[in-house]
Amino acid sequence: DVVMTQSPLSLSVTLGQPASISCRSSQSLVHSDGNTYLNWFQQRPGQSPRRLIYRVSDRDSGVPDRFSGSGSGTDFTLKISRVEAEDVGVYYCMQGIQWPYTFGQGTKLELK
């Protein structure tokens, strides 16, 4: 299985400050179709997961532009340019290159 490793596992950020989460895969996520299948999800407390970004950097409809994704191959990053109160929750990366599709352990974002 492709192992997804996130860091840090916990993040405490002041309102208005930036935040960054790293995700590393055990093998390349570049598919033969030319796409890189690395996706990011947010799970707010008590809610279902919500997809934020797919294929490394494509933002879902309705996702604020303070969220951005970057990276290539096996190393990826989710950045929040200015953290807001509604961003509190757990963030997961997910690979779609090989079944079983797998998630990272999750990074818990809280406010300082």
Added chain:
Amino acid sequence: EVQLLESGGGLEQPGGSLRLSCAASGFSFSSYAMSWVRQAPGKGLEWVSAINYPGTVTHYADSVQGRFSISRDNSKNILYLQMNSLRADDTAVYYCARGDTAGHRKGPEYWGQGTLVTVSS
């Protein structure tokens, strides 16, 4: 509006069976891949099973292979998960999730609210 409504969760004894259902609405169900993703209490997300849009191709996590079976009824817009030989480590919230027409490589865009399955004697 896309809606995914799970049902069928509850308390079951080890070795027992449960069938989860997911009623879909707001989109052309028969055109989309569907899946089940679970989350044990206080833990992360684990993909359980996936099925393509016509129901001809299925995938299972190693942890449930041979015990769980995914299926769909495209005439009723319902996704199912038959869970047999349940174990304590199957205890989790089970989410129904929708992929796209090609599968789930981009991850589920839509998720249900989840149904809790508790396996305990």
